[in-house]
Amino acid sequence: MIDEKVAQLIGDLEEEDVLEIIEDFVASSPSEEDSKKVLAACQKGMAIVGDRFEKGEYFVGDLIFAGELLTESIDLLKPVLGSSQSERVGKIVLATVRGDLHDIGKNIFKTMAEAAGFQVIDLGIDQSEEMIVEKIRDENPDILGMSGILTLSLKSMKDTVEALKSAELRDSVKIIIGGNPVTKEASDDIGADAFTTNAAAGVKMCLDFLR
Template identity: 40%
Template sequence: MDNQVIKLMEDLEEDAVLALVKQQLKEGVNANEIISASQQGMIGVGKKFEQGTYYISDLMMAGEIFKQISELLEPMMKGGSGPTIGKVVIGTVRDDIHNIGKDLVVGMLKSANMQVTDLGVNVPPERFVEAVRETGATVVGLSALLTVAFDSIKATVEAFAAAGLRDKVKIMIGGGPVDQSVCNYTGADQWGADAQAAVRMAKEWLS
């Protein structure tokens, strides 16, 4: 992984990290590698926040820088010119407003020819159910970055069961702290560590 991108991202060196990413793109570095390094840098920013070295304004700054990096990578993520292979409903769960990772997942799913309904952030369980009813989607993606939002994931999975739709949809979950134990706790079908994993799971379920 590119340590320079990680370090510049961690240090919130906006101009320098953007210049480096532009240079790497010219040199043909893979967009996924750049995303992974930037994501790693964001984890570093989060650690500094936990330690009290960074404040909420720094988290916001990190978010801004990451968005600009994503914009630079957007042309590489385009695609999606073939026929639609299936429908996905996705959103960040109730009480959580982090959307950067979720937006990346949305972009990748679209570029893999999926029809994606993005419900945004802080999405209540009933809204996910309603959107599946409206669109007929068979895959649901739930994103969460806050550990307190694990209960919202669980409540969303339970809302599908209460609506009699649990066996009609596959539910994938993801976001920084999500892992297999969260998957077990919430009753989701699978979890993914990154946007590529989201595409892999959705493709498998839709095929």
């Protein structure tokens, strides 16, 4: 089965083999239904990558490479996916919070979330509470994702949640936070709905929010 093979090859980071198989598949004029199965296989492959990262078998560079491979694969599949691929599963506003300039984890999460069908509005790094609140008001997303690597970013996350409460927007959006200093205790203190230090797991949580 091509879908099982694609999932395994993406999980193994075999770029040339993945792209060759998908190019041949697209050239065979497949049905939209079969194309969706291959798209799902690409996402399954990313789940394999995420699991291997969690076990310490893969590193950050592997995650970035896998994200780029996934983007290439989806671009190849777009012509045979039909119009339904443009139907998004949900909208995420994503930001590295005030005082923090790190974005590798955020960028990996963004790539994986887009591959899962989310529209992602990435505000970038060092985003103030006011800017995030303004975007939540303007964009009305399903989910707010906040990232930070520095310990001080936890206070910025908490301040952002408080600002959303003051603006009476907190109940309109699910909040997921991620980054090295994030723990369950920190997440509870901040008032987030979920936390993760793993991009693939974070995307699964976001999908669960919408179910």
